[in-house]
């Protein structure tokens with residue numbers, strides 16, 4: 646399975662009143678949206694995530710404020726600032742993610758390709774690295 650992290654641009658409908666972004670299933674989003682959740686009121690110094698998924702695609706959109714997202718495919722670790730409600734970060738495949746540096750007003754919205762399932766989580770980094778190795782041998 647190929648693991649990828651890519652930006653997706655969301656069309657902004659702006660007029661004299663302000664801005665609006667609309668997201669529809671199967672329109673510019675490369676997966677069926679089965680869940681939406683958002684993270685907000687995050688306390689200073691908090692770091693969230695610290696996991697990967699066996700089989701889940703997610704699109705992260707910072708709809709207010711800003712935060713830092715660190716992604717890791719088992720060999721490269723990259724940090725990005727999310728601060729634009731018109732840009733989403735698409736995480737597909739075996740990607741370890743950590744979120745921190747949340748501004749007090751940050752609302753991080755996440756669209757997901759499946760309902761919540763704790764058994765889909767990989768919460769141990771060593772196990773994640775092992776799975777990346779096994780995956781590379783099979784591709």
Ligand code: TYD
Pocket residue numbers: 680682684692693694695696761
């Ligand atoms: P958690 O996985 O710890 O969040 P994060 O990875 O962002 O640090 O989730 C916090 C709690 O919310 C935990 O009790 C599980 C629950 N939860 C759901 O019920 N549904 C969901 O879609 C998510 C992401 C979490």
